[in-house]
Amino acid sequence: MVAKQLVINSTSYETRVALIEGGQVSEYYIERSRDRGIVGGIYKGKIIRVLPGMQSCFVDIGLERAAFLYGGDIKPEGSHELPEYFDEEGKHEHAHQGDEEEGSETNPPKTLQKNYRISDLVKEGQEVLVQVAKDAISTKGARVTTYLSLPGRYVVLMPSINHIGVSRRIQSEEERNRLRSIVQKIKPEGAGIIVRTASENVPDEKIIADIDFLVKLWESLRVKSLKSKSPCLVHEDLDLVFRATRDLISRDLDRIVIDDKKRYEDLVRFLNRFSVKLGAQVQLYQGETQIFDAFGIEQEVSRALGSKVWLKSGGYLIIEQTEALAAIDVNTGRFVGNKSLGDTIVKTNLEAVKEIVQQLRLRNIGGIIILDFIDMDRSDDRDKVFQALVEELKKDKAKTTVLRISEMGLVQMTRKRTEESLMQKLTVDCPYCDGNGHVKSPSTVSYEVIRELLREFSRSNHEGFVVKAHPQVADRLLEEDKIFIDELKSKHSRKVVVKSFLDYHLEHFEIAPMRFE
Structure with missing residues (x-):
């Protein structure tokens, strides 16, 4: 394997x-x-509203909802210093669009640098060059920053911050010095370079070429921004x-x-x-x-949309997500162990730790998270489970902050949220239960229909198929996604007819061979 x-x-x-x-x-x-998401995109925007009470402002970048710009995300005129939320290696929380390995994420900035007031930094009607740090989530617009960064394969260029940083994951001091020396020789004046983990033991010329490419890219973006009228997109990040x-x-x-x-x-x-x-x-x-x-x-993705996750031992997790927080409850379930009750509980909690971290990553759960482990009487057992959690979270690229397990078995933690969770992306509020649950969105079911048609095409020789689906799904297939259905029909030389049925559940559909009489 x-x-x-x-x-x-x-x-x-x-x-x-x-x-x-x-x-x-x-x-x-x-x-x-x-x-498509817009994280990493650079826009020329216009300040449309300043909020002194929140030390922030709204920026029109040409999207449906205005973007939100914190005061701490605004670079003061003439300043080349790192903002307070860079770590000791000069890592900005948005430097690599969430690339954890370089330690790029920290908690969001709460205050302005050096006691700047938002009114000192921006005015309504002012044009600004900003980069999207977080996609719009739910009712919130995208979050942007004026601390721009251009990630390459080996380095990240920060055009407006005079700093050199090297990934903490490069542990050899000799290698760190070599990389720092390369950057110092060719770094543009006033700009910053972060050396990524991927650069370890890479020849000098490849790192130099990467920096040269990013410098030329920045210069072309700068010229484009000067010639463009706001609001407009100046630079789009790579596709997925x-x-x-x-x-x-x-x-x-x-x-x-x-x-x-x-x-x-x-x-x-x-x-x-x-x-x-x-x-x-x-x-x-x-x-x-x-x-x-x-x-x-x-199968794994479908499983990740459910609330119950079984553990191999017979225990299970219950995962509940709301807009404000997520709660994960650990239960022994069918696992009875073969020694003492305390031993059974610890084993279940340790097994749950690995599954919890995997589910956090797979479901992309962010924000405040409460973990409810099974109560453990001994502090040594609680420490053992906590250390296992900390170790497992090292695999997660997202920034996490974890508090110790309480005597009641509760862990409070946060996980950096830069985009919607898997559930938010694939589901909508359930119309059958007044929003208390979730069902797959019409677009998700529509794409499932398309994938199922592909399976039918590959395993049978029928000339055509009839798709029976809920009206919302049928409408999607006949309108927004018609181009993809037509593409399949043309490519595979098959006929496809879509029929709407009011009594079908939103997630339910059927595909049957077309009968020719």
């Missing part, structure tokens, strides 16, 4: 990426062509295929498997820019079974 691999399902309507570690799906990302590969390739990946030939060729070329060895890690999937079915990913 391959220890760690990236599996990519790429189609014209959506891209899905899954990170598999030890045979389990640990991270899952989805980007749909109609609602390249972004995920860039940010995850250094995490000891054994291989990358992708099912689209053109994207496979593009990805190989992209990685060959850095190393032929990296390009060789990419494999084109050509199996008859759809790639996420073949790797067992579809």
